Amino acid sequence: MKIEELLSYAKSKGFFWPSAEIYGGASGLFDYGHLGALMKRRFENLWLSYFLDQNENYHLIDGSTLLPEKPLVASGHASRFNDVLVGCTKCHSYYRADVLISEKGISVSEGAGASEMGKILKDNKIKCQKCGGELGEPKAFNMMIEVGLGPEKLDKGYLRPETAQSTYLNFFQEYNALRKTLPFGLAIIGRAYRNEISPRQGLYRMRELIQAELQIFFDPNGWKLPQEGLSGRVLNVVTYKDKKEQKISAKELSASYGIPDFYAYHMALIDRFYIDVLGVPRERFRFFEKGGEEKAFYNKVHMDLEVKVESWGGFKEVGGLHYRGDYDLTSHSKGSGKDLSVPQDGSRITPNVLELSFGVDRNIWMLLDVFYTNEGERTILKIPKPLAPYHAAVFPLQKDEKLQAMSESIRKELAKNFKIVSDSAGSIGRRYARMDDIGTPYCVTIDFDSVENSSEGYNTVTIRDRDDKSQKRVTISELQNILMKAFTPKYDSTE
Ligand SMILES: [Zn+2]
CATH class of the missing domain: 3.30.40.230 (Herpes Virus-1)
Known part of the structure; x- marks a missing residue:
């Protein structure tokens, strides 16, 4: 799919389009419509439950998107961003x-x-x-966007250039409010701003973007990783050393490529997120290591997360995994005059940071690119079911008072747990096609049998699956179970 095709699909269905479009749009700014906002929420929730559930000492926080000048001088952004x-x-x-x-x-x-x-x-x-x-x-x-604060706009501030700064700025308070143990993690999903010179490629390079980041603060000499089978996981990696894509296990990366254990472990964790949770085909996801002058000087290990996105012309960065050493807390200790070291095994250390960083907008675009499928006459958005904007659609077979009343009562019942849309316009075939086109995993049809059954004390309806087009008759309680099962993400947390 070409960029223009994806943009036109996204706009006509209600995923996203340029901000202030009725005025001709604004470069590098996008708004999410009713389907895009739902899909973005689903992506963010999946991301949160997957990564934060890794450790009960990982927490979601939120931070101001407008920051005073001092911390951004200390972080190096004022001089080097x-x-x-x-x-x-x-x-x-x-x-x-x-x-x-x-x-x-x-x-x-x-x-x-x-x-x-x-x-x-x-x-x-x-x-x-x-x-x-x-x-x-x-x-x-x-690239930072400067703002003047106060009535005369004399106090210099900036729109934050990355969400990560908010986690460093809250490290001290959170470490003291929590159990004062390492590792601990702070996650933020929020907006960041960059005055891009030439925004382009849809949601790829934007002036206002949404990031999902998890910063893990840890002692590099004492991080006991969970005993999971992840180290045997085979990953697609372009190493700085070999400069070509290869299949290498996490274990081998730490044994033969000088990648720290904890870093390789998190690569496997991220790989499982892309392949098993988001359903990205194995050959389309890889790690790309940056070395030498390609990486920021404070990063000890830096890998981009890349997905092959046709509309962007090949493998493109959708996130990153960065081992940042103690650069961030050391800089903010110096800048603020506050000691950010913590006691550890009888001495004091400045915690190191492992950063898991994801561009939410880029991932939404990537998912549409990867999963929008043509099957003959039909177009289907085959995104994994937990990411679908609508969980199910409810149709009365015909415009009949009884069918419509029952359809509405089922919609209301399901809506307590799921996002449901109803549609009674046109033939059933056309309604299926409309739902396939926006990725709705299930269509539930209420027909005359449903109404007759209901008079005998139970209701049955027809449920149709987006992917295999199979249809079966089920009771309302079976329907609830099918939906509940489908929208629970599938990855084995004990693997
Ligand atoms: Zn010119």
Whole structure:
């Protein structure tokens, strides 16, 4: 599927579209519609239950999206959260230099500065994409969005560039409010802001984005991992050393590739989330290790989580796993003057951080790309059932008073536990097709037999499955059980 096709599908059904679209839209800003908002909520809930249930000492918090200047100076964002900007001297279009360069098939490290990129642009005679004009000198451009606070707007603040900062800023309070033990984790699902030079590719590069992050604070010498069978799990990995995609077990990564045990363990955990919970085909998910100058200097190990997304032209980053050492708490200790070290085995340590970071919007786009399927005349959004916006649709077979009354009472009963839509317009076939197109896993039809049965003290209805199109007659209580079973995520927590 092409980007335009996915965008047009998403808009016509009610998943998402550009913000302020009636005014022509706004670059890098999107709104979620009624189906997108539901699907996003389902993704976030699955993510929360999967990762937070790993340890009872992992907790969800929430933080202000507007931050004062000081912590972002301490974190390095005020000085280093930069992209290299280059403008056309003729038409004044602006570009990210690294994007212009990599689109020419030339590799450029993430750490490359303005002068290095300027040289590459000149050497390869790269010109303005719009008008072919000469490009000016590239320069560093800070991506944070600055705001003036107070009546005269004299106090400088920023919209947070990442949710992670809110977890570091609340480490002290949470560590003291909780059981004062490591490891402990703080998760946030929330909005972050980046003044992207050239937002593009739908939900890929946005100016306002939603992140789901779990920061785990731990003692690198004393992290006892659960005794799970995850270390034998075989992963698709492009290592920095080998630079090609290979199948390597988590165990082997720590034995032969210098990846710490706890890091390899979390790779397997994330792999299980993508493959077993989100249902992404094995060959479409991989880890991509960044090394040398490609990774931020404070990251000891850095892997991107990548999914092959057709509309984005191949493997693209949807998240990351970062071993950040003690960089964050050390920086905020210095910046705030507050001692953020903790007692551990008779001495004091500054906890290290393992960051599990996911772009929620990117994952929603990825799921539509991966699961939108054409089967002859039919189009089906075959997303895993727990991610479907609507759990089930309820149809009266015909426009008949009795059928409609019973249909409405069943809808109300199911709606206590599930998100239900009803539809009585057009033929049953057309109604099935509409539900397939937006991924509704079950259609429940109420016919004259249903009404007759009900007079004998029990109700039966027909339930039809989106994926195998099978239909069967069930009682209302069986129906409840089928739905309950289908919407419980399937992964073995004792594996
Ligand atoms: Zn130009």
